[in-house]
Amino acid sequence: MTASADDYRWMARALELAAQGLFTTTPNPRVGCVIVRNGQMVGEGFHRRAGEGHAEVHALAMAGEGARGATAYVTLEPCSHHGRTPPCADALIRAGVARVVAAMEDPNPLVAGRGLRRLQDAGIQVLSGVQAAEAAELNIGFVSRMTRGRPWLRLKAAATLDGKTALENGVSQWITGDDARRDAHRWRARSCAVLTGIGTVRDDNPQLNVRAVPTERQPLRIVVDARLETPLDARLFDGNPVLIAGAVDDSARIAALEDRGAQVLILPNSGGKVDLPALMDALGQRGINEVMAESGFKLNGSLLREGCVDELILYLAPALVGDAARGLFNLPALTALTDKRPLRFHDVRLVGRDLRILARPEASTPPLT
Numbered sequence: 487m488t489a490s491a492d493d494y495r496w497m498a499r500a501l502e503l504a505a506q507g508l509f510t511t512t513p514n515p516r517v518g519c520v521i522v523r524n525g526q527m528v529g530e531g532f533h534r535r536a537g538e539g540h541a542e543v544h545a546l547a548m549a550g551e552g553a554r555g556a557t558a559y560v561t562l563e564p565c566s567h568h569g570r571t572p573p574c575a576d577a578l579i580r581a582g583v584a585r586v587v588a589a590m591e592d593p594n595p596l597v598a599g600r601g602l603r604r605l606q607d608a609g610i611q612v613l614s615g616v617q618a619a620e621a622a623e624l625n626i627g628f629v630s631r632m633t634r635g636r637p638w639l640r641l642k643a644a645a646t647l648d649g650k651t652a653l654e655n656g657v658s659q660w661i662t663g664d665d666a667r668r669d670a671h672r673w674r675a676r677s678c679a680v681l682t683g684i685g686t687v688r689d690d691n692p693q694l695n696v697r698a699v700p701t702e703r704q705p706l707r708i709v710v711d712a713r714l715e716t717p718l719d720a721r722l723f724d725g726n727p728v729l730i731a732g733a734v735d736d737s738a739r740i741a742a743l744e745d746r747g748a749q750v751l752i753l754p755n756s757g758g759k760v761d762l763p764a765l766m767d768a769l770g771q772r773g774i775n776e777v778m779a780e781s782g783f784k785l786n787g788s789l790l791r792e793g794c795v796d797e798l799i800l801y802l803a804p805a806l807v808g809d810a811a812r813g814l815f816n817l818p819a820l821t822a823l824t825d826k827r828p829l830r831f832h833d834v835r836l837v838g839r840d841l842r843i844l845a846r847p848e849a850s851t852p853p854l855t
Contacts, residue, residue, distance in 0.1 A: 489616045493587050496520050496527075496559045497616045501589070503532040503541065504561045504624055509675045509701050510535045513773035515592075515628040519545040520559045521552070521583070528552035540565065542574040546581050554582035561621045563592040563614070566601035575601040578610070585611040589621035593632035627678070627775030630796070636766040637678065641779045641789060642670060642799040643814055644840075651783060652812040659690075665838025666801040670780075671698035673799060677705050677778040679729075679769065683785035684711040693721050694780070706774070710760050710785055714739035718746050731760045762792045787816030790827070795847065798829070802841040 503518030511517075511533050519541035521529040529552065531544020539547075542564055546553055564574040564586065578586060586605050591614060592598060602612050622629055630638040644662045645651050651661070660667065674680055675696045682694060687709055694707045704726045709716050712733040722728055723746045730743050733754035740750045751768060755761035769777060778799075779789055789795050800814075820826065833844040 487611065487613050489587070489613060492522075492525070493559070493613070493616050496522050496557075497561070497587065497589055499527075499530070500541075500559045500561050501617060501620055501624065503530055504621075506532050507534055508624075510703055512536070512678045512703070512775055513628075513631075515562055515625040517541040517560065517562045519561070521545045521549045521556050522559065523549075523552050523556035528556060540574050542577055546577055549581070555584045557585040557587060558583045559587045559616075561589045561617075562625065563588045563590065563597055563599070564601040564605070565592065565594075565597050566604050573601070573604075575604045578605065579608045583610060585613070587616055588612070588614045589616055590614065590618040593629050595632070625775075627777075631770045631773075631775050634770075636770040637774045637777045638796045639681075639766065639777045639779060639789070639794050640673065640677070640797045640799050641781075641786060641795045642673060642801075643780075643786065644670075644801040644803070645814055646803050646805045646807050648806045648808070649814055650807045650812060651814055661805070662801045662803045662840045663838045666803075666840040666842065668698040669837045669842065670799070670801065671696050673778055674705060675699055675701040675703075677776045678774040679706040679708050679777045681708040681710065681777050681779045681781065683781040684709060684713075684715055685782045685784060686780070687711070687716055687720055687722070689782070691717075691721050692780075693724065695722075695724070695726065705778075708765075708769075708777070710762070710765070710781070712754075712759050714743065714750070716743065716748075718742060723747060731765050733758055733760050759788075762789060762794050766794055783813055784816045786814060790815055790817065797832070798843070798845045800843045800845070801837065802843065804839060804841075 500518040500520045504516045507516045514536045518532040520527055529545040529549025531541050533541045558578055564578055566573050566575045606612050627638040643651055680694045695704050706727045706729055707722045708729045710731050714732045714736050716730055728748040730748050730750045732752050735752050743750050753761045753764045828848040829845040831845050835842055
């Protein structure tokens with residue numbers, strides 16, 4: 487069975503609905519559903535947050551008896567297992583839908599094709615793969631966690647056109663304009679966690695929360711702090727979750743940080759620093775889908791060197807500040823251009839007066855796209 491133009495049109499609407507849960511569904515995927523009968527939409531819905539009804543449940547409730555004999559368009563394979571809510575595949579079967587079009591199979595091992603097979607076994611026509619790339623992009627962090635066991639990490643930085651993030655004296659506010667900073671807060675809002683280093687905490691005392699766009703959920707703040715030196719009066723201790731990733735098992739410092747409400751995770755590598763790949767694995771085990779790193783050039787370089795970066799978000803301001811200013815990444819000098827780190831441009835656009843570049847390392851392939 488091949489997809490029709492109408493299949494693509496209704497799936498595009500389902501993807502629009504799914505995107506309405508961009509800031510709220512973590513750790514669950516963002517999913518939209520549209521139910522169509524005789525060419526007319528009879529029900530639609532999206533998943534709002536974990537523990538509440540899935541997209542199919544909302545769409546079926548709206549459709550009522552109109553779902554019988556209809557086609558359901560879902561951006562992710564209907565679940566087939568009992569989690570916080572009953573299986574959506576069973577709900578579609580009970581409603582009497584005749585056909586289900588899914589954008590992509592669910593990478594969750596608990597589902598992984600079982601939902602579609604259950605529908606087929608019930609006599610429902612099934613088509614999968616309609617706008618799969620768009621659906622995977624929408625849930626790139628969830629897919630990453632399910633297939634690699636670790637979140638999708640975006641490294642965000644703001645720089646001048648000559649690639650400088652701060653003056654030689656450390657002054658960096660503000661390189662980019664209001665529009666770029668507001669856009670960065672949207673990326674924060676969709677992230678499960680925002681990650682920085684102890685140097686940034688000491689130098690800038692950032693809040694690392696979402697302020698410039700409306701959101702009902704704040705991301706987890708993560709500080710990579712090998713020696714557990716995070717100041718106890720840092721502004722990021724505001725009552726929202728904080729995780730300190732350290733490398734020394736200092737019981738007194740751990741107790742002091744925990745008294746400020748932080749969780750402390752000790753993950754040393756052989757060099758006495760924080761084991762960054764192990765941290766990514768630990769975050770995946772905690773249900774973290776997307777991480778946004780906003781750190782200085784030292785941690786930026788470490789994240790790149792250790793293969794933790796899946797995507798770069800670079801805001802370039804139309805300005806020059808000179809060679810002595812601080813750069814983007816602390817990376818070793820190269821002696822041959824063949825050793826350069828190749829990137830692929832994923833999206834390039836103006837945001838206000840600044841240029842926003844989304845680039846991905848050649849080795850970083852979005853799952854299922």
